[in-house]
Amino acid sequence: MVKAVAGRAMEPVLQVENINKHFGAVHALRNASLAVWPGEVVALIGDNGAGKSTLVNVLTGVLRPDSGTMIFAGERVSFSSPQEARAAGIETVYQDLAIAPHLDAVANIFLGRELTMPGLAGHLGFLDNGKMRRETEEQLTRLRVRIPKLGRRLVTLSGGQRQGVAVARAVMWASKIVFMDEPTAALGVAQTEMVLDLIREVRNTGIPVVFISHNMPNVFEVADRIVVLRLGEVVAELDPRTASIDDAVLAMTGARRRDARGEGAVVG
Amino acid sequence: MASTQTPVAPSLEAEPKPTLGQRLSNAFTLLILLAIVIIFTLLQRTTFLSIGNLNNVLIDTSQLLLLTIGVTFVIITAGIDLSISSILILSAVVAAKVMIQFSGTPEQVAAYSFPNQAMAIPIGLALGVLTGIVCGLVNGLLVTRLNMPSFIVTLGTLGVFLGIAQLLTGGTTVAGVPPAIQQDIGLRDLFPWPLFGADFRLIPPMIIAFVLTVAAAVLLNFTRFGRYTYAIGSNMAAARRVGIDVNRHLLKVYALSGFFAGVAGTFDLMRFGTASVGSHQSDNLAAISAAVIGGTSLFGGLGTIGGSVIGAFIPATLRNGLVISGVPAFWQNVAVGVVLILAVYIDQRRRSAEERM
Amino acid sequence: MSISERCGAKASRRTIVKAGAGMTLAATLFGAGHLGTAARQDKTYRIAFIQGVIGDNFYITMDCGARAMADALGNITIETQGPERWGQELQTPILNAVVQSKPDAIMIAPNDTTGMIAPIKAAIDAGVPVLCVDTTIDSDIQLADVSTDNVEAGRVAARGLAEAIGEKGQVFIVNTIPGISTTDQRSQGFREEIAKFPNIEFVGEEFSNNDANQAAAIVSAKLQSDPELAGIFGTNLFSAQGAAAGVREQGKVGQVKVVSFDAGPTQVQDLKSGAADILIAQHPGDIGQIAVQLLHDFLTTGNPPDPKKYVTGATVITKENIDDPAVARYLYLSDCANYKLSDITPQEVAAPAEATPTA
Known part of the structure; x- marks a missing residue:
């Protein structure tokens, strides 16, 4: 398997092996394998078309793999829809801010999972806004996401604050693992910093985070482990404490793949 | 929100501008309406602000109000329903035909005798409303199953539903409806006491319109249905990602629009005692512009029932005041058009101010 | 509205627009009935003319006839309104608003024989007599009908x-x-x-x-x-x-x-x-003229028209006779600039009630 980390007693939350995915003639994922342990931040990096998003889409139920095994929370699973993956405790934060900008933070965090009033009113679909509001406040406080006023429509907030709400939503509902596809791509420097802090906050709650990014400094700043994909294969795994950005770039482009292996990265 | 203002929070951005602009502009639409009322009241020594006249405006606007409320839901989902005017006509025609059919034999009806009208009228009204719902479902199915733009679908059904109404009637006004629908139901004054003067009439269409408007506001503001309506219009992909059955919800929204148009159709029988296929043909645009005046965004995600109510009453009040003032009809069009542009301009200004960061 | 609006072509419309803004002020400052020919009369009567549809040469010509007659009589003013399109649901709010302006009488071309009965009845109940021109309603509540046979x-x-x-x-x-x-x-x-x-x-x-x-x-x-x-x-x-x-x-x-x-x-x-x-x-001009004459007589004497039905004629126009002044006067107008009052009287066109069956 992958690098055996000393002292890691727990089972991985998610373990996938030999995943293959074709899009017509394109072999998008070649025997990709990945394991994620509780309380770690794993960065998925790779050039455009390396298969990062495809891998995440497979893991979150958006795409079905052609072959391969997936063990989640100790059981072999096969998600046929994102809803199934979500029901199992997997949440995803998308690059393009999958929020409803005209709704406020409370409505967005509970979107699709609204709490209704007890009794008949609930059966008629009446919302328990007070309860949703309280739980949102708690969640945002826990994650230290600061927004000016809870009742404001997200369109009036900054990009970072909006992404904060999106992450808070994912974390709120993710009991097992959170995936983030380029969560900082649309953000400025300060806002990116806020999201990176948020990723650490999530990790500190024990829930692992898998995130895709192009931004090497960000990756090295926040990741515990870096997994490099190239042409659909997992070609290297780097430890950000020992590897350099150059190493990562070289692994991504494949120029010194042999050397990269030699430097302690293990091919999956 | 003291609890969310954690000082260590990594929030480095400047606080965005408060929502004052938004509140102001909602209030502004109301201000336009109030200004219209005040101007006409000052201008008219006579009776613009009389109970009788306000009563007239309420009655005359009840149909447009229902269409506007229904289409507001559709527009909030970033769709459009152009077919409501034809749904109105078709529902009225079906209701009228059913009433005639069930109220007696053709000979009895021809002799203006309607032995079974007590049964025929409720059946007719129910089937008229049902027709509206079915038409709305047809729109919804075409939009969701064929994945076609609502503009095209409802432009098509605008013609289809009107054509069906014309086929059912041979193009004529449906005559021979039991007069009880008008005299005993539609025009019955449910408030005969002279508390507000003799000119005040509380007729069933007003009450129906009022109750349905309140119900629509509750539905949009306090229920999951309303929440999904906004979410779909705000970001349909996001709504799908969180597991909302978008197609199913849109189907319901178009059915709701059809329902409101169907009820508005029965008002034709209640007020005029006839169903005329030649009328109402521009009501769809009137309703859509009323919703837009009221702050509903054609791009979806924004809109309120309160705004739509104000939006429906602005042109109606303006026209009423201008007619009383004796201003020629062509100038009335100019005035209504100017108000439409003004209201939407202010709305846009507010929105861009709000979204500036 | 007490300003006498003459049939002065486009000028009349401008006058009305200005009047719309300044009318109340003028009326308040100088008192009602101060301006125009009406000042010589003891009382002026306001007749509201609700057209079947606005912008139609037929109704414009009828308006010319009505206004020419009003000028000739001296104590009548005409205020014209109408829906943009033919439709009872468009004409009813206009009729309701006109009733609120409390005219002395209304002449209307109803948009529907059945549908306009209730709104017209409401106007009559509010105390405003209503006379039907051109089209009619399936009822006998109206003061009279003036139309083409x-x-x-x-x-x-x-x-x-x-x-x-x-x-x-x-x-x-x-x-x-x-x-x-x-x-x-x-x-x-x-x-x-x-x-x-x-x-x-x-x-x-x-x-x-x-x-x-x-x-x-x-x-x-x-x-x-x-x-x-x-x-x-x-x-x-x-x-x-x-x-x-x-x-x-x-x-x-x-x-x-x-x-x-x-x-x-x-x-x-x-x-x-x-x-x-x-x-x-x-002969829409004649219809407007007779309608105003009948309303004037009713308003000044209190006697309702008898009979209740007046039918005006129709003229065949061909290429050959169109230049004949006697024929050309029946061509419809776009404005009232050159309108000449005809010498027709209500009595000449009075019809027995059963002459024109309603459809």
Whole structure:
């Protein structure tokens, strides 16, 4: 398997092996394998078309793999829809801010999972806004996401604050693992910093985070482990404490793949 | 929100501008309406602000109000329903035909005798409303199953539903409806006491319109249905990602629009005692512009029932005041058009101010 | 509104607009009835004229007749309103608002024979007498009806068309919206009269929804299916305009004779260009004039009109007689600049109640 980390007693939350995915003639994922342990931040990096998003889409139920095994929370699973993956405790934060900008933070965090009033009113679909509001406040406080006023429509907030709400939503509902596809791509420097802090906050709650990014400094700043994909294969795994950005770039482009292996990265 | 203002929070951005602009502009639409009322009241020594006249405006606007409320839901989902005017006509025609059919034999009806009208009228009204719902479902199915733009679908059904109404009637006004629908139901004054003067009439269409408007506001503001309506219009992909059955919800929204148009159709029988296929043909645009005046965004995600109510009453009040003032009809069009542009301009200004960061 | 609005062409509209803004001020400062010819009278009466539809040469001409009569009488002012399109749901709010302005009387061309009964009844209940012009309602609550004898006008059209086509061939009607008393009666009169010609075959009637484009499409289609068509009767302005356009598009000008009801500027042009062969002109100016005369008499004496029905005539206009001043005076107008009051009186056109059955 992958690098055996000393002292890691727990089972991985998610373990996938030999995943293959074709899009017509394109072999998008070649025997990709990945394991994620509780309380770690794993960065998925790779050039455009390396298969990062495809891998995440497979893991979150958006795409079905052609072959391969997936063990989640100790059981072999096969998600046929994102809803199934979500029901199992997997949440995803998308690059393009999958929020409803005209709704406020409370409505967005509970979107699709609204709490209704007890009794008949609930059966008629009446919302328990007070309860949703309280739980949102708690969640945002826990994650230290600061927004000016809870009742404001997200369109009036900054990009970072909006992404904060999106992450808070994912974390709120993710009991097992959170995936983030380029969560900082649309953000400025300060806002990116806020999201990176948020990723650490999530990790500190024990829930692992898998995130895709192009931004090497960000990756090295926040990741515990870096997994490099190239042409659909997992070609290297780097430890950000020992590897350099150059190493990562070289692994991504494949120029010194042999050397990269030699430097302690293990091919999956 | 003291609890969310954690000082260590990594929030480095400047606080965005408060929502004052938004509140102001909602209030502004109301201000336009109030200004219209005040101007006409000052201008008219006579009776613009009389109970009788306000009563007239309420009655005359009840149909447009229902269409506007229904289409507001559709527009909030970033769709459009152009077919409501034809749904109105078709529902009225079906209701009228059913009433005639069930109220007696053709000979009895021809002799203006309607032995079974007590049964025929409720059946007719129910089937008229049902027709509206079915038409709305047809729109919804075409939009969701064929994945076609609502503009095209409802432009098509605008013609289809009107054509069906014309086929059912041979193009004529449906005559021979039991007069009880008008005299005993539609025009019955449910408030005969002279508390507000003799000119005040509380007729069933007003009450129906009022109750349905309140119900629509509750539905949009306090229920999951309303929440999904906004979410779909705000970001349909996001709504799908969180597991909302978008197609199913849109189907319901178009059915709701059809329902409101169907009820508005029965008002034709209640007020005029006839169903005329030649009328109402521009009501769809009137309703859509009323919703837009009221702050509903054609791009979806924004809109309120309160705004739509104000939006429906602005042109109606303006026209009423201008007619009383004796201003020629062509100038009335100019005035209504100017108000439409003004209201939407202010709305846009507010929105861009709000979204500036 | 006490400012006397003369039929001064476009000026009259400008006056009204200005009046709309300054009227109240003027009236408040100088007192009602201060301006215009009305000042000489003890009391001025406001008559509201609610047209069937605004912007129609027929109703404009009727307005000219009404205003000319009002000027001649001196103590009447006319305020004109009307819906943009034909429709009871559009005309009713206007009628309601007009009633709120408390005119002394209303003359209205109702948009629906049944649907407008309740709104007109409400106006009468509010104390405003209502007289129907042109169209009517299925009721006897109105003070009186002044209209063209449309059945007779339909007969006139049939005779004119029969003569133009040599009393043989197929003929066709392009009607407007079903359920309108006037046009249905024209159609009825035409069909009754055309049946008297053994060699003429009546091949049906279509409805244009008062839309010239639809009328043109109908006629184009009809000329495809019945290429031998010899004559078409368009029962109102837009239907006839569309019929003429359809004939022109199909290249059948001259071969298909078109009888156009009404005599607006476009129809006169059609007549001159040969697209239409006969125009049946109503006398809308006379209708407006008589209506105002009747209302004036009622308002000043308190005696309701007797009888309750007045029918004005129709004039056949062809290329040959259009320049004759006696005929040309019946061409419809776009403004009232050159309108001359006719010397017609209500008594001359009073009709027994059963003369014109409603459709």
